[in-house]
Amino acid sequence: MFFYLAFIASGSLGGLIATSQLIGALANPARAAEVPEIVKGLGIDVAAVAVFAFLYSRDSKASNAQIARLTREENLSNLKIRVSDRKIIPLNSFRGIARLVILSGPGSFIAESFKLSEPFTEMLLDRGVLVVPFATDGEFPTFEFDESEDMTLMTSKRKRLWQLLPFDISEWSKWIDEQKSLANVSSESPVYMSLRLDGRVRGSGVGYPPWNAFVAQLPPVKGMWSGLLDGMDGRV
Known part of the structure; x- marks a missing residue:
């Protein structure tokens, strides 16, 4: 951007x-032959200024958008969670x-998301996914876990996947409402947001989270690829 300037x-x-040369040439008939060359040079200068001004403006807007995004993500990272x-x-x-989701x-949306995640529980945990449910209507559902003896292990994993809860509801509500406003999403619409391992927003959408897509797209956090692909969860 320095070079653009x-x-x-x-x-x-x-x-x-x-321009000064052109004015002088137009005022002096003896220099009429110089006019085409001067006009050509002036056109090149004007075109160069226009091109580099456009490039500077584009990069400046992109930089401002990136700073705004990072600021929003930093504000998100400071929100509190109860474990x-x-x-x-x-x-x-x-x-x-x-990888937080x-x-x-409303409470009904949270409850249905809980049910839809059940078939993917183990695979989501293998990929480091943990859920943070925020009930906008204050009606947080009671999660029903199968406490039978043969489901002990799966129930433990279900509880681990859904162990996080927002703390300081007013701050969470403020942040989420701001994101909806920026995205032109109705304040009443249920939404999801997935984060990468590095804490940056990986993706978001209206409606139920695509648990199957998370399983297909995210690499496991254990095994031979652990560490190598940390944070490489797609572009932000």
């Missing part, structure tokens, strides 16, 4: 010089540890 300044200076109704920690504590909607 330098080229704009150079082109503008060249344009001013060419299993005991420990309260900031969301950024999960960077490099878990944030759900926001």
